[in-house]
Amino acid sequence: MNDSESNLLKKSVGDIGLVESVDYYNNQSFIFDSGEKIPELSIRYETYGHLNPEKSNSILICHALSGDHHCAGINSVKDKKPGWWNHIIGPGKPINTNKFFVICSNCLGGCQGTSGPGSTNPETNKPYNLNFPNLKIIDMVRAQKLLINHLGIESLYAVIxxxxxxxxxxxxxxxxxxxxxxxxxxxxxxxxxxxxxxxxEVGRSAIIRDPEWNNGNYQISEGPNVGLSVARMMAHITYLSNKGMEDKFGRSKKNESHSKNNFDVEFEVESYLRYQGQTFINRFDANTYLYFTKAVDRFDLFIKGKSLCDTFSNMKASALIVGFSSDWLYPPAQNRELVHAMLQSGKKATYAEISMDLGHDSFLVEAPELYDLVRVYLK
Amino acid sequence: MNDSESNLLKKSVGDIGLVESVDYYNNQSFIFDSGEKIPELSIRYETYGHLNPEKSNSILICHALSGDHHCAGINSVKDKKPGWWNHIIGPGKPINTNKFFVICSNCLGGCQGTSGPGSTNPETNKPYNLNFPNLKIIDMVRAQKLLINHLGIESLYAVIxxxxxxxxxxxxxxxxxxxxxxxxxxxxxxxxxxxxxxxxEVGRSAIIRDPEWNNGNYQISEGPNVGLSVARMMAHITYLSNKGMEDKFGRSKKNESHSKNNFDVEFEVESYLRYQGQTFINRFDANTYLYFTKAVDRFDLFIKGKSLCDTFSNMKASALIVGFSSDWLYPPAQNRELVHAMLQSGKKATYAEISMDLGHDSFLVEAPELYDLVRVYLK
Structure with missing residues (x-):
C-alpha cells in the first residue's frame, strides 16, 4: 500500500480498516422450518475485533432486508463507501471493537455469499431458484446458530x-x-x-410479472431488473418519512424546462428514486427479494392461540427496544407493543423512542442519541 | 324492458336510472397552457336533473384521477354498478337532482371519450400518444369551460x-x-x-419501463398492462389508510397452505390489490395515467414569488374545504392550509374535517356526515 492509499484508508474508514469476508461451509443438510432441506450450507460473514479467551464478548449483528454481512470497514482500498453500519461499529465507537468481537453474516436466502435461491444446488449443478425451500426468519436464525457454534461461541454478549x-x-x-x-x-x-x-406485494408483483423473471429461472447477471428496481423505488419511500422527504427534496426540480412529454426526470425526488432503483439491481437478486419479503410478511410473534406475552415466556435476555418517531412502516406503537409484552411476561425490557425525521431507515443513519443508548446498554 | 329488468333497475340505481353520456365536439383548435394545441376537442359528459329557465341551478362535478364522467345512474340495465358517486347524487340525495342540474365531464387527457393521448389526431389519422400536449389541471378546467358555455350556462351554482x-x-x-x-x-x-x-413516479416508472409501453406507441387493447396494474396496486395503498386496511384485511389469509414457492396470493390483502390492478387495466389507459399523474404532480397553487393567499385574491366563490382524518396522501394539514389562505385573503371559506378510517378515498364512500355537510352547503 502506498502513502496515498494509506491516507485514503484512514480517511474513508475510520479505524477498522480493511476487512475480509469469510465463508463458513457446512456439508450437512440444513433443514428448514417447513421441513424442506438443502444438502449443504454456506454462510458468508465478517468479524471485527477479537474474541476474548473467555469467549464472552461476542456481538452478533443481524442485517435488514436489503443489507448484507459487510457492516463495517472496507473490503478494498478502492471501496468508495465502508460497510452499512461503519459509523456505529469500530474501535471506541458505540459497538466498540476494542472490547467486543463483532460478527455479521449474510442471511440465509441472501445473495451475497450465503446459501440462497441463486446458489448452485450440488445435487443438480443448477441454481436452486424457486426450488430453494420456503424461508422464514427462524431459518435465518438457525443458520446463524450453526455459524456461532462453528466459531466456538456458546453465549452471545448481545444480538443487535x-x-x-x-x-x-x-x-x-x-x-x-x-x-x-x-x-x-x-x-x-x-x-x-x-x-x-x-x-x-406490490414489489413482488412488479418482479414476478416482469417477463424477465421467467418463473425465477434467469441468469443472475440478467433477470427482472425492471421489476426489481420498481420494487426498490417503492420500498424506499416506505423507509423514509413524509417530513424527511419534504425537507430533503420538497418540490425541487432537476430540470426547469419540460416541454417534452418524455416522462423523464423532472423533480429531484424522481431522480433520487430512480437512482435507488438502478443501483439496487447491481447489488441485489430478485429471487432473494421475493424470499426475504415473504419471510418478513410471514413473521408473526402472535403465536396462534397465544398472546404476545407467552411468546417471550422462555426468554432470558434483557431487551432494549428502540423505535423512531417518524417510522410509519413499523410505527412506535408496534415497537412499544414488544416491550409491553416482555414486561408483562416478567422480562427485563426497556423502550426508547428517538425523535428523528428520517423514517424507518433512521436506525441506519448517524444519530448521537442512538449511539448513547447502545453504548450504555452494552456496558 | 321486462319486469325483472325493471326491478333490477330500481334496485341497483336508486332513483336516477338510465343515463346516456353525450359527446360535445368543438372543431376549433384547443390551446393548452404550454402553448401547444390540438386541432379539435371532444368532451364526453353526462347530466342529471334539469336546467331551470334561469340557468342558475348547475352543479359541475369534477372527477378524480382514476374516475370518469359517469358519476351517477347506470348506462345500461346490464350494469352491475352505478356511477362512482351515485350514493350522493340523485333525487332527494345531498346533490339533489330534483333541484340541481348536475354535469360531469371526462377530463381533458382522459381515456373515456374526451380528447386524450389515445384519441386520433385528425391531422395524422393516428393516435396522439406522446404527441398529445403537456397537460395541466388548468387545461382540464379550460376545456370544461367550453362545455359549460356550450350548454348555455353563464354561472355555476357550485363546482364540486x-x-x-x-x-x-x-x-x-x-x-x-x-x-x-x-x-x-x-x-x-x-x-x-x-x-x-x-x-x-414509481407508478410512472412501472409503466414507462414496461417494454409494452414502447414509448407510448401501443394498441389501446394491448399496452403496458403489467406496469399499469403495478402502478394501480401501489397507488391504491396510498388511497386507503393503515387502520382501514388493518380493519378490512389484517393478516387474514386467502389460503392457509403455502408449501409451494410460487409467490401466489397468500394474504387477503394481496388478493384484493391484485384484483384492483387487474380491473384497472380493463378501464384505464396507461398514457392517460402518465399525463394525469404529471398534471397533479405539477399542480402548485403557490405561485412563484407569491403566497398562497395571493392565489385566491380574485376568487369570488365561497368555499367548503373538507378533509378526512385518515387521509395521509393529502393530509388534513394540507386541506386546512387552503382554508387558512382563503380566510387570510378575506374570502368566505370554511373547513370541515371528517373522522373516517378510509384514508384519501373517504370522499368516495357513503358517509352521512359528508352528506349533511354537502346538503347544507348547497342550500
Missing part, C-alpha cells in the same frame, strides 16, 4: 439488529434463551400490518 | 370535486371567478408533497 435484523434478534432470544444475554432491537415489529404486506 | 377533482374546483374559482358561486373541495391539496410525487 434493525428491521428484519430486529426480527432475527427477537427470535434469537426466544429460540436460544440460554445463548443470548441481551438484545437490541431497532425499528422492528411483532408482525406486519396489512399495509406493510401490501407494499411488499 | 375530490382529490384531482378538488384541484379543478379550486382552479375554477380562481380562473373564472365570475362564473362560480361556491366550491366544495374534498381531500385536496394546494400542491403535492415530495412523497406524493415519489409515489406517482
Amino acid at each position: 439488529g434493525g428491521s428484519m435484523g430486529g426480527m432475527q434478534s427477537l427470535l434469537w432470544s426466544i429460540e436460544y434463551p440460554d445463548m443470548v444475554n441481551r438484545i437490541i432491537v431497532l425499528a422492528a415489529t411483532a408482525r406486519h400490518s396489512a399495509q406493510a404486506i401490501a407494499f411488499n | 370535486g375530490g382529490s384531482m377533482g378538488g384541484m379543478q374546483s379550486l382552479l375554477w374559482s380562481i380562473e373564472y371567478p365570475d362564473m362560480v358561486n361556491r366550491i366544495i373541495v374534498l381531500a385536496a391539496t394546494a400542491r403535492h408533497s415530495a412523497q406524493a410525487i415519489a409515489f406517482n
